[in-house]
Amino acid sequence: MDTMMDAIKSDSEKQTAKNPVTTERTKTGKVFVPIVDIREAKDSLLLVADMPGVDEKSVDITLEKNILTITGYVKPSVFENHTVVHSEYDIGDYERAFTISDEVDRDGIAATVKNGVLRVTLRKAEKAKVKKIAITPA
């Protein structure tokens, strides 16, 4: 029943590269996969990602071919005259990519960031919207 079930699927679950050539980042440092929710409404898809430390200026959303990539750059916190006495988490950038089907309107992608949570709205293309066909009595 779910017409858009395959509209968007994650690339990050499998570790094996599809292409023998893997790209490497020019910047050193850790990169984390942000956790996301993806939900579908009648005419749009909403992607919500937890990316603490990221603001609207430090997040990049790119759509190349059918790959939607979200990247968040986090500046590590440095406190002068302070040394780390206890550490439970690491700080690094965020990156995650999703394969998008043609059912998404490429020009209708909007994003906001608030309190370290990124929300990307993907509008469904006209053809993907369910059309109701009226039946005329014979």
Place this chain on the structure above:
Amino acid sequence: MFIPGMWRMGSALGTFPDIKRLQKDMNRLFAEMPRTGGQEYPAINVWGGEHDYILTAELPGIDPARLDISVVGDTLTFKGSRDFETLKEGETYHRQERSGGRFSRILQLPFQIDAGKVTAKYDNGVLKLTLPKTAAEKPRKITIKAE
């Protein structure tokens, strides 16, 4: 890394290369896991300075107004909650990895905290607490008088 019972499945696993690889990957994943901070939420980092300690915690998507921070003596407590997002009429989940709920952490510091001067900031989903030491705890410089 796995429970002993799993090892007895060794021969069976051998017939499934993918599972074997997954197991290897999992073992590597756990071996690479940094520190054993425990399962407490949120994870915190603490920096120590001469006059204060700075604590940071990643808490994306919470309402800072509902964060409750209290200090008694050398103990800091902070608690809050993150709302579960609710689906609107006609919406369905394709993927749900994020969650909500209540959290609280209690931390004992190696000094008496000057409760009146504690500051809290919440920026881009990261909480930062500055915990100053009381005057009595601060290092004092002793000057030597010449006779």
